[in-house]
Amino acid sequence: GKKSERTVFTMAKFTIPDDKCIVVELNEKNGGRHQSFVIENEDLVRADTINELQVR
Structure with missing residues (x-):
């Protein structure tokens, strides 16, 4: 109900075509x-x- 959560997925930085x-x-x-x-x-x-990822 009234709970929030944040999930972080990490990967090497990359780009894709604009279209x-x-x-x-x-x-x-x-x-x-x-x-x-x-x-x-x-x-x-x-x-x-x-x-550096700091987890709390």
């Missing part, structure tokens, strides 16, 4: 919740590089 996009889909195993979002090259170019 292409990446669609990320997350599906709950044995469940009915599904999420998807679109990543465009503009989002990748603006992304910050993480040199």
Whole structure:
């Protein structure tokens, strides 16, 4: 209900052509919740590089 969570996926920085996009889909195993979002090259170019990840 009233809980929030942040998940960070990391990979080496890359770009894609401006006319292409990446669609990320997350599906709950044995469940009915599904999420998807679109990543465009503009989002990748603006992304910050993480040199050290601090988990709290």
